Amino acid sequence: MKRLKEFIVEWAVKASGIVSIVLVALIFFFLLKEGIFLFKTQGAGGFLAGRNWYPISEPPGFGILPLVLGSLLVTFGAALISIPLSVASAVYIAEIAPGWLKEVLKSTIELLAAIPSVVLGFIGMMTVVPWIRSTFHVPTGLTAFAGSVVLAFMAMPTMISIAEDALHSVPRMYKEGAYALGATHWQTIRRVILPAASSGIVAAMMLGIGRVVGETMAVMMVTGNAASMPKGILYPVRTLTATIAAEMGEAVQGSDHYFALFAIGIVLFVMTFMVNMAADLFLHRRRG
């Protein structure tokens, strides 16, 4: 009786594991199956390097270069804002803040991670967008920069809490060793604690960036959605994710447009996969 129970539990656990793997694989194959048609009719070169995205004009243009650049521009800007800020906050929380403040900050930051992206997009639209318009004297605040700012704030909670964990898990012996040699607090942080936690910190940054690349709703609300070649950080752009979200509803099933959106999905998948993979490599890097 007992052995039967063991057997059932073991198989149930095994089956759940397999189901989740199969589901992921199925999603990927579905994406590939739908997207692959476009490469047959348009060719990969024209799709990836084409400068015109006119999916419903006659003749249609399916070049996603402006969308890729839009995504990269917004992501890069967000990384530039969020990485220094989150490393600094993580160091503050892990090393400098007094005990009670540390706990308050940690739970507050984890709470921030729970804000739905549409709410952040809404706040961005109401605050960041008008601020950009009046500060930089541009015709519209709906720009790549607005997207970067909103996404930076979206990614930071994840980045801070994972980086803080990495800093916190540096053995206390390292810290004592540095202090014992007469290093100051800052020297200890800079020369001992940060290097020792570097792999965890890089992984935290990558995970945050992975989230930024895949984010849709907030970017769609604040970047202006102009599918033209981006001219700079203060111009409207459109990202890959926003394109799929905005156009999937109106694309005729089985049309080139429909397949093109799936092909964008493949490109996005490859991009986030690469970022996550890089994060994984750093996380499991061992010191030689």
Place this chain on the structure above:
Amino acid sequence: MDVKIQVQDLSVRFSGVSALKNVTMEIEANKILSVIGPANSGKTTFLKTLNRLNDLVAGVSVSGTVFLDGKDLYKDCDPVLLRRKVGIIFALPLPLPASVFENVVYGLRRQGIRDKKTLATAVEKALRDAYLWDEMKDRLGELALKLSGGQQQRLCIARTLAVNPEVILFDEPCSALDPLSTAKIEEAMLKLKERYTLVLVTNNTKQAARVGDRTAFFLMGELVEMDVTSRIFTAPLDKRTDDYISGKFG
């Protein structure tokens, strides 16, 4: 008798739990003081009050006074400067993942010393004092993590010496080492006391007897007795000291 460190009525609590109770003692200059006692007797806590490493522990509170050359450590002393004057060697050698040379000059670089010649002289001197120069003179570029445990521990001593301390604290420096490496470290300590004041915390009563000029016995956070080493080991005044050194408990 030349007094280097004077401890008066020192008590330490960690989040309310008492770790050290009303310790009063004097530590002589250019001598080795051995500190013995069973686990949880407060010896390491005592050691770490001497260079304020306990400050790093959350919830610590220190009362009483510690004077180094007549200066109150907990009142008119910058802990960073203090730790340059009072170095510490830990139980587990912890070299940085860098070359032998870089490990020795680590403290000097943090003080902003860049001159290559000064650094090279300092490395040779520190390694000689730590009895490591002959083994290391052709291996300065090697990764410190590749050295044996005993060599790593002597490297840690060298890097402490490089900062030019006045007092060196040893926290069970040989607990992870073989007898041969232990002998080398003890030899280095006996030589070092000519120029430095040494405090050695050890679980090994024989080691305490071998190198200590004086010995202090701690039990449950209290200093039971302290005297010239030969006296403590041959004619202890307190029965608890006698029981501990003769191996009845501990």
